[in-house]
Amino acid sequence: MPTHEEIKTKSRGLHEYSVKLLSELIAAGAGDGGISGKEGPRGDIIEREFKTMTDLVCKDKFGNICAAIGEGKNPQTIVWLIGHFDTVGPGEWKEAYTPKLDGDKLYGRGSSDQLAGVVSSIAAMKILKESEEKLIEKGVRFVVTANPHEEECEGENIKYMLKNIANTSREYPDWMQKLPNIMVTTEPTSTRDGMPRPYFGHRGRYLYEIRMQGETGHGSIPVKVPVAEVFSRTIHNIFQKVTGPNSPKFGRDTYAFTTGKITSPSGNAHTEVAAWNIDLRIAPTSDPEHILKDMRKVAEEVTHEVAKEKNVTVEEMPQVAFSVVAPEDQTYNGYNFVALQELPGPWLAPTHPIYKRVMDVYTSLFSTPPYDKRDVASDGGNPDEGDCSVRDYYNFSTDLTGLAQMIRRAQKEGTDIPDIAYFGLGSGIEEEAHRQDEYCPVNSLDHATMYYVAFINSFLDE
Known part of the structure; x- marks a missing residue:
């Protein structure tokens, strides 16, 4: 398996590709081609990129576009990277869909929220494709899902997928007929200097x-x-x-x-x-x-x-x-749905084994822990226990609410609770979301790609 230094080199080698793809996705939003219900042109670009890497590509009725490597017959570890490709509108920003690279900043609507995360996921898949045989050997499947309609109804896209897979719907091909073990939202978590940090939930x-x-x-x-x-x-x-x-x-x-x-x-x-x-x-x-x-x-x-x-x-x-409130809505793919606006917040307890893996991979890859002050050992299963001086969660809500809804419903009904761990890490800056003159530090594209590859490789080294 590639060393961390080799992963960094490969990720940096895709830097120009990532910047170019992010610019193309930003520009595709012109003429209402990026807002919820109108984001189809961006979906076409993402599907095109998926098909250059793998034959395992599908689009469901909702409009979610999925790609996978590591088909295998019975994968034991399935990791989803999820990211949405709709954005809010331009407002009064006249150059919103004219991407502009100024030094290490790429300006444009959706540059941080949340097209950058989708781009880093695709770049990670390009690198991991080289290790596909090892993925199959180790029983690991890597899936990237590009999801629509988050800005208007976050979580409905993921809920649609999880519900249909759990109910053994035949809408999906065989390689998408099993729920993930781990779900990673690629919503932005980077600092101003372009270093993404893991988040473990939100309100x-x-x-x-x-x-x-x-x-x-x-x-x-x-x-x-x-x-x-x-x-x-x-x-x-x-x-x-x-x-x-x-x-x-x-x-x-x-x-x-x-x-x-x-x-x-x-x-x-x-x-x-x-x-x-x-x-x-x-x-x-x-x-x-x-x-x-x-x-x-x-x-x-x-x-x-x-x-x-x-x-x-x-x-x-x-x-x-x-x-x-439960408004009716329609996706760009023509799917009609009712969006029940009860979106519980997800939270991964520090006692969960995936929590430790997330932190260990980060520290090993970047030679520094993501949070200097965090005392992981003092944290219990309650997010209100332990060190509360560090914000390791999103201020806004994400598509992880679709999973949280599924878990909350199972708890109320006394049915089996899906064992799916989750966290967030993404290129782009959370505070830039929906701002005029929104930008993404382009080095965060590389850093997020590095982490995704290193995280998957942590399962291949076992």
């Missing part, structure tokens, strides 16, 4: 709607209890009284009122329905019901207070309901 994201419906009528004629008055008072009191639990590691669970809608029969009628979406961001150990329970309590208190003030019964008050 969950839940989207709910608070909806209030009541009496309407002509605006010139007062109604008993105006919906707008009660709704605004409820929202105000929620802000004043509701705080989420505090996680020593992930910080306080937060919520934000985002998009809303007000409807009435006409422009001169009282509001009939008022609704607002609530975006919850909570630690993997938290339950969204904790915050929702407090919000419902506040809404109930306001209802009783206003009923008393207006001298009406509670039954005459506007009715309040909380519900999970």
Whole structure:
């Protein structure tokens, strides 16, 4: 097997290829060719690159594009590198789809979030292709999945794949008929100097709607209890009284009122329905019901207070309901789905054997640990235990929520929980995501490629 120095040399040898491919993927977003539901042109480029390396390539109905090396008959270790190829829109950035290399920075929409990770995965496959016989001999299968529609509905792409494989769907070829043992998200984790570090999870994201419906009528004629008055008072009191639990590691669970809608029969009628979406961001150990329970309590208190003030019964008050948001959507491949916006946060415990392997491979490859202050031995299975001074998790949520949903559902239903380890490591910078003038340190492309190859090789050396 190649030494770490040989892996570094091979990865650097693909530097120009990686920069060129990343530039091509950025440019392919022009004319709405990159946003969720319109990212097909980028998918065509990725599929083209896959087919130059392996015959094991497939695209499912959702639009996920997969490639593998190390077919074998009964692989014991299956590692997926996952990365999405849709991006957010350009906003006011006029040069968003004109890639520009300035020194060690490549500018363009999606350069960090998250096309760079896809490029590094493809480069790693090019190198590992040379060791395919060894992969088969050792029972290792290496799979790269390029996934659409993450920016609008993260996790739905991976959930589609895992669900169909677990249910032995015949949509996939034989080499994709087995669940992975390890899933690596290639979302950006690099520092400004281009060194990627492993992340082991992120907070969950839940989207709910608070909806209030009541009496309407002509605006010139007062109604008993105006919906707008009660709704605004409820929202105000929620802000004043509701705080989420505090996680020593992930910080306080937060919520934000985002998009809303007000409807009435006409422009001169009282509001009939008022609704607002609530975006919850909570630690993997938290339950969204904790915050929702407090919000419902506040809404109930306001209802009783206003009923008393207006001298009406509670039954005459506007009715309040909380519900999970589940929008309908369609992928670029024409697949229609409902995206249930309950996305639990994944977290890999430091006690998991893959956690130690991730850290050991990194330290051996780069001759330094990823986190200077981290005392791994003091960490237990709870992410809130041990050294909480280091952020080794994503601020945003990723497609790993698809796996976390699957695990959470199995826990609730008492069914077998899939034994799939997961972590994140990717080229590009997390803080550059969605920014105007987004860029990727191009040396991070090489470093991420190095790590992916070294991580797979760690199974071949056993």
